[in-house]
Every structure is written in C-alpha cells, then in structure tokens.
Amino acid sequence: EVRLLExxxxxxxxxxxxxxxxxxxxxTTTPLCMGWFRQAPGKEREVVASTxxxxxxxxxxxxxxxxxxxxxxxxxxxxxxLRIDNLRVEDTGxxxxxxxxxxxxDGSAHSYTYWGQGNQVxxxx
Numbered sequence: 052e053v054r055l056l057e058x059x060x061x062x063x064x065x066x067x068x069x070x071x072x073x074x075x076x077x078x079t080t081t082p083l084c085m086g087w088f089r090q091a092p093g094k095e096r097e098v099v100a101s102t103x104x105x106x107x108x109x110x111x112x113x114x115x116x117x118x119x120x121x122x123x124x125x126x127x128x129x130x131x132x133l134r135i136d137n138l139r140v141e142d143t144g145x146x147x148x149x150x151x152x153x154x155x156x157d158g159s160a161h162s163y164t165y166w167g168q169g170n171q172v173x174x175x176x
Contacts, residue, residue: 053075053076053077053165054077054165055074055076055148055150055165055166055167055168056073056074056076056167057071057073057146057147057148057169057170058071058072059071059072060146060170060171060172061172061173062173062175063138063174064138064176065138065140065175066137068136068137069134069135069172071087071132071146071172072130072131072132072133073087073131073133073148074127074130075130075148075150075165076129078129078152080152081104081105081128082150082152083104083152084101084102084103084104084109084150084151084153084154084156084162085101085102085129085131085148085149085150086100086101086102086110086148086149086150086156087100087101087131087133087146087147087148087149088147088149088160089142089144089172090145090147090169091141091143091144096160098110098111098159098160099115099119100112100115100119101156101158101162102156103156104123104128104129104131105128106125108121109156109157110156111158115135118135118136118137118138119134119136120133121133133146140174142172143172143173143174143175145172146172147166147167147169148167149163149164149167150163151163152164
C-alpha cells in the first residue's frame with residue numbers, strides 16, 4: 052500500500068518561511084512524479100510545485116514561483132521537501148503531498164494517484 056507521510060506546516064507569520072516534507076512508502080519502484088498542492092477555503096486545489104523524482108521541476112504555481120524551493124535528493128528519491136519564503140496571508144491553506152508512478156508530472160491534480168492527509172498552513176500575524 053502506497054502511503055505519503057507529510058510533516059511541517061503550522062502557524063507562520065507573514066514574511067516568514069516554512070518547510071514541508073513528504074516521504075512516499077510502499078512503492079516497489081521509485082514513483083516518477085511527486086508534487087505539492089494546496090487548497091484554500093472555498094477554492095479549488097491548485098499545484099504549488101510538481102516534480103520528476105529523477106530531478107527537475109515540471110510546474111510551479113505562478114503565485115509562488117519566485118518564493119519556493121524544491122529540495123530533492125538522489126539518495127532519497129521518494130522524499131520531497133518544499134520551502135516557501137516570504138509567506139503571505141494568501142498562502143494559507145491545506146497543503147497536500149501527491150505522487151504518481153507514471154504520467155505527465157504536470158500541475159493537474161488529476162495526474163496524481165496518491166495523496167497525503169494534508170497539513171494545515173496558516174499565515175497570520
């Protein structure tokens with residue numbers, strides 16, 4: 052059974068940074084795609100960043116592109132870490148890790164098969 056274990060998030064002040072981590076387990080081979088999505092209250096789920104586990108970012112949300120860093124390791128290809136700097140109130144939402152064994156690894160939630168439980172991120176002073 053594939054599982055995605057997420058950590059990080061919580062309450063952060065505007066202008067601060069956060070780090071989210073996700074590790075996928077249960078795969079017999081390394082999944083091709085891993086990504087982070089988020090969902091704000093009353094809004095649709097949107098991509099934050101989607102990546103190839105072998106390296107490379109496939110898509111970024113425009114609202115975070117200049118503030119986000121994706122951390123991947125060839126030693127731990129099933130782990131994906133996301134750092135967002137200069138947080139804004141509009142970054143508030145539930146952040147989900149997602150993975151897919153194959154596919155386009157694009158910014159569409161429909162391209163992903165497995166999802167984490169979601170971590171709440173609240174940006175507020």
